[in-house]
Amino acid sequence: MSSLPIVQLRAVGKSYGAQRVLKGIDLSVMRGEIVSLIGPSGSGKTTALRCMNFLEAYDEGEVWIKGQLLGYRSKGRTPRDRDSERSIAEVRRPVSMVFQQFNLWPHMSVLGNVAAPLVLSKKASKADAHRSALAALERVGLAQKADAYPATLSGGQQQRVGIARALAIEPEVMLLDEPTSALDPELVEEVLSVIRSLAQDGMTMVMVTHEMSFAAKISNHVVFMEAGQIVEAGPPEQLFGNTRTPRLQQFLKPWFDRSLSPAAPLQSGGAQ
Ligand SMILES: Nc1ncnc2c1ncn2[C@@H]1O[C@H](COP(=O)(O)OP(=O)(O)O)[C@@H](O)[C@H]1O
Ligand SMILES: [Mg+2]
Secondary structure (H helix, E strand, O other): OOOOOOEEEEEEEEEEOOEEEEEEEEEEEOOOOEEEEEOOOOOOHHHHHHHOOOOOOOOEEEEEEOOEEOOEOOOOOOOOOEOOHHHHHHHHOOEEEEOOOOOOOOOOOHHHHHHHHHHHOOOOOHHHHHHHHHHHHHHOOOHHHOOOOHHHOOHHHHHHHHHHHHHHOOOOEEEEEOOOOOOOHHHHHHHHHHHHHHHHOOOEEEEEOOOHHHHHHHOOEEEEEEOOEEEEEEOHHHHHHOOOOHHHHHHHHHHHHHOOOOOHHHHOOOOO
């Protein structure tokens, strides 16, 4: 068992024009860990997540995937040489992503959507890709929808297809960007339940979420971001139960005010 992090960010920075939206993010994700990123809108959570698989090119610091530098040929500040697309694909291979807006292709069947990354990578024959895709759909309870088109599914089902697509490549770590925030409230639970079952199977995950009770129960580590920086990070018992920074206390206050009992989310502990 290696003690190398699956994903490690070292002083990662990112600017859009003159706006520096990530200001030196440090984060290590070990195998089997579930890390939740919380924070106000615009704090840089999505950007941080997208830098973890180089969907977004960071421009300061380093992202390491299983000990390999992602995106660039060398450490240091950009401008530096971007790695070849082939090397980037190779280094990010263990990482998969679940998007807030599902990002399914409307003209493809559910099975086609889930198989697409496998077919496109040309690592599998079409028959093998379809077999893996069907197994992933079974994992999220949607094998019976394989031939349906995304538009005929509920939002919750579409996001479960999104999760199946991320699972089909057999990732070692999954990145989830607010996987339930585009859903009607009554559809949230079916998606959280799939994520909970992945957690029980030991899947490593980094998840941006506004579902505080869920984050409190499921996470090993919680990171609170604001204005491109990590303000507070630690175990959920600290962040939700023994908050250290006034800024996080202020951020969590509406959630505590809504909860009947502030301690309730932590009582059951662990992922279940
Ligand atoms: N493609 C982009 N171009 C310019 N600015 C962007 C882009 N994506 C995000 N931003 C800006 O970066 C900041 C962080 O955004 P984001 O990472 O989406 O935050 P969060 O996910 O925490 O809401 C915001 O100010 C946002 O407007
Ligand atoms: Mg976001």
